[in-house]
Amino acid sequence: MESNEKVPYVLTGKSYTAVAINAAAKAGEWIKSKLGMHEQLSTKTSAQDLVTEVDKGAEQMIRRLILTHFPDHAILGEESVEPGEAAAISALAEAQDEEYLWIIDPIDGTTNFVHGFPFYSISIALAHHGEVIIGVIYDPSRDEMFVAEKGKGAYVHGARMAVSGEERLAEGLIAVGFPADPVVKLPINLRGIAALAPRARSLRAGGSAALHLAHVAAGRLSGYWESGLNAWDIAAGALLVAESGGKVTDTLGESYHLGVRNIVATNGALHAEMLTVLKESDATGF
Ligand code: IPD
Ligand code: CA
Ligand code: CA
Numbered sequence: 001m002e003s004n005e006k007v008p009y010v011l012t013g014k015s016y017t018a019v020a021i022n023a024a025a026k027a028g029e030w031i032k033s034k035l036g037m038h039e040q041l042s043t044k045t046s047a048q049d050l051v052t053e054v055d056k057g058a059e060q061m062i063r064r065l066i067l068t069h070f071p072d073h074a075i076l077g078e079e080s081v082e083p084g085e086a087a088a089i090s091a092l093a094e095a096q097d098e099e100y101l102w103i104i105d106p107i108d109g110t111t112n113f114v115h116g117f118p119f120y121s122i123s124i125a126l127a128h129h130g131e132v133i134i135g136v137i138y139d140p141s142r143d144e145m146f147v148a149e150k151g152k153g154a155y156v157h158g159a160r161m162a163v164s165g166e167e168r169l170a171e172g173l174i175a176v177g178f179p180a181d182p183v184v185k186l187p188i189n190l191r192g193i194a195a196l197a198p199r200a201r202s203l204r205a206g207g208s209a210a211l212h213l214a215h216v217a218a219g220r221l222s223g224y225w226e227s228g229l230n231a232w233d234i235a236a237g238a239l240l241v242a243e244s245g246g247k248v249t250d251t252l253g254e255s256y257h258l259g260v261r262n263i264v265a266t267n268g269a270l271h272a273e274m275l276t277v278l279k280e281s282d283a284t285g286f
Pocket of ligand 3: 055078105106107109110
């Protein structure tokens with residue numbers, strides 16, 4: 001090659017996982033520096049549905065980092081979709097057939113973030129023709145990076161994760177959620193919570209769907225169920241749980257896909273029991 005010939009700039013090491021980890025880490029560091037110090041707090045679909053300038057700024061940061069490496073890829077990010085279930089469903093319908101689709105929740109657990117309660121996460125997934133192939137969830141409070149690649153397992157701090165071994169719901173520590181829609185979704189979840197509480201060892205509601213899933217993958221929770229979620233709450237965590245040997249379905253027991261909004265993710269062993277309790281208590285969300 002002639003010395004004066006222009007060498008095109010080619011990015012090397014285009015590892016999707018590395019880009020996802022880098023974006024989650026950078027956004028997480030910035031979000032953590034703003035914990036409890038947001039300047040603009042607004043509501044979306046209800047008084048409980050919060051958003052701050054940090055949610056929006058973090059999504060922009062993650063988008064920029066992804067597009068620097070993969071300018072042709074599509075991105076579905078919570079803060080770039082109009083609030084509400086109908087808009088979320090149609091945004092996913094439009095995007096899900098893209099060859100490469102990144103699915104981002106810049107802060108999962110905004111209510112916790114607003115209150116300074118250190119349980120929130122950054123969730124980034126990459127889907128290829130609608131199938132999640134990379135899932136990264138970062139917990140800035142504990143500096144835990146949960147990473148899964150389809151077919152290659154799931155890891156935290158470089159250590160392979162595996163779901164827990166409890167065999168019955170009575171031995172299980174189960175996470176649940178209190179969705180921000182007090183009219184339709186909350187009553188559904190409250191019915192399931194009332195039915196699960198006396199049957200499980202105990203229930204927890206941490207306030208971050210993505211972190212609940214990461215903790216199921218890590219074997220720290222036996223299961224998690226919530227009705228009324230969006231693709232960005234679940235996509236990365238579903239892969240983490242599956243790659244850790246767990247089971248992820250909707251509340252009717254159908255296999256996970258990007259459109260699932262009512263999720264059950266468990267260690268596998270107590271999955272059927274949870275599905276039965278949710279069905280009997282009319283808490284499937286269907
Ligand atoms: C919420 C959290 C919460 C769950 C809600 C979600 P956000 O996401 O995951 O745990 O109960 O249903 O909407 O609004 O903090 O990104
Ligand atoms: Ca969320
Ligand atoms: Ca969010």
